[in-house]
Amino acid sequence: MEFNWWSVTVACASILLGSYAFVFKILRKLNGWYYEFMLGKKQYPLPPGDMGWPLVGNLFAFTKAFKSEDPDSFVNNLVSRYGIGGIYKVHLFGVLPSSYARRRWSELLTNSSIEEHKWLRRLTTAPIVGHNRLAVYFDCIEDIIINSVEEWASMNEPIELLNELKEVSFKIIIRIFLGFNNDSTIATVAYLFSIVKDAVMSFPVNVPGRKEEIIKTRPSSLKRLNLKDIKQMTYLAKVIDETLRKTNLLFGMFREAKADVNINGYVKPKGWKVLSFARAVHLDPQYHLNPQQFNPSRWDDYNVKTSSFFPFGIGSRLCPGMDLGKLEISIFLHYFLLNYKLERVDPECPITCFPAPKPTDNCLTKVVKVTYHST
Structure with a gap:
């Protein structure tokens, strides 16, 4: 009798586990179906991929990754x-983006800007x-x-x-x-902006500082910078580009297909969203050798x-503040x-990476002035 009860118990447990696995698989596929x-x-x-759970889709997995130190x-x-x-289907934020994570995201669809956008951009x-x-x-800017x-x-x-840099x-x-x-105006605008997007760039990388040769060749009467000096800071420009590549201010960019589009043999249905993961491109060894290395x-x-x-x-939505941003960074x-x-x-x-990378303490720091003594 003891043996029979044990057998029944094991059988019931097996059935329950099997049923759970079956239901789990069915639920995971319902969204895609x-x-x-x-x-x-x-x-x-359609592209390969995982549509996740009904209603919430892949949101839990996405949030878990981007709130960790391994968003990739x-x-x-x-x-x-x-x-x-390079192209996958996922279900995020209640919409249906397909992530074209490797290259040529601008070729996914033709994006004709509305007149209001053109006017505002101008x-x-x-x-x-x-x-x-x-x-x-x-x-x-310098002052x-x-x-x-x-x-x-x-x-x-x-x-x-x-926050101070912002x-x-x-x-x-x-x-x-x-x-x-x-x-007071600055404080008001900053508050409103923080509501729209509470994110700003920070990077845990110690950029090596050194006396520019630029300073040595500049007349002693010139104490301030000018655009010519900025253009000569070729290594600093590389540091900025490498920081932008590795840090990735935006986790991705959304667009919407205005018509069915064929991409590499897969259909991008009309009305579906395109989500280009900038991180996936900038950290792809196919385009950037040893992508995790700050070089x-x-x-x-x-x-x-x-x-x-x-x-x-990129394209018609290229950030209009690109030149200003790089100039500010260079002077700073x-x-x-x-x-x-x-x-x-x-x-x-x-570090938290959603919606953009930053230390959780907003880089709490003491700034110390340094005096160099000539030898």
């Missing part, structure tokens, strides 16, 4: 399961596109950066460097577009393809690396 049924018969098959695990999982084809880009136009604001860093160094307590950017933008520098020298004589490096977007790093150093309160602070 539903959307395939709704699409009907197409000339080409989400895309890497798709690659390991479905190959390196309005916003006029003062800030190209170094010749930015030269008008060069002294203003704001120098005064801000000096103020940080004079404080007796640590600052949240990311405020510097707002001061510059407001000065360019509105013509004044009012602290500014990789940009030596490197003619990178537009489709394999797009930190500011020049003065900071020559005259200051950082003392992190918690150098081991964990």
Whole structure:
């Protein structure tokens, strides 16, 4: 009798486990079946991929990856399961994006901008596109950066460097577009912006500072920078590009297919979203050798393809502040690396990568002014 009861118990457990596994598989496939049924018969098959659970889709897996220090695990999982084809179907944020994670994302669909977008772009880009136009604001940008860093160094307590850098950017933008520098206005705009997107760039990389040869060749009467100096900082430009490649401000960019599109033998249905994972492209060894290594020298004589490096977007939606952003970074790093150093309160602070990479303490730091003695 004991043996029979034991056998029955084992049999029931096996049945329950088997039923659970069966139900689990069915639930995991329901989402994909539903959307395939709704699409009907197409000339080409849908891309490979996993549509996740009903309603929530892949959101849990995506959030878990991007809130960890290994955000690339989400895309890497798709690659390991479905190959390196570069296009996969997933279900995120209540919509249906297909991630074309490897190359030529701009070729996924033709994107015709609406007139409002064209008008707004012309309005916003006029003062800030190209170094010749930015030269008008060069002294203003330089003053704001120098005064801000000096103020940080004079404080007796640590600052949240990311938030302070964000405020510097707002001061510059407001000065360019509105013509004044009012602290209350800056605070208001900064607050509104934080509601739209609470993210700003930070990178846990110690950029080596050194005295520029640029300084040695410049007349002693010239104490400030100019655009010519910036253009001569070739290594600094490589550091900036490498930081943008490895840090990845945007985890991806959305578009919507206006019609059925055939891509590599797969259909991209009308109305589905295209999500291009910039991280997957920038950290792809096919385009960037040893992608996890921070190596500014990789940009030596490197003619990178537009489709394999797009930190500011691409096409009609290219960020209009690209030139301004790079100019701000160049001026800031020049003065900071020559005259200051950082003392992190918690150098081991964990990094979160959603919606953009940053330390969870917003880079709580003490800024210390450094004096160099000539020998």
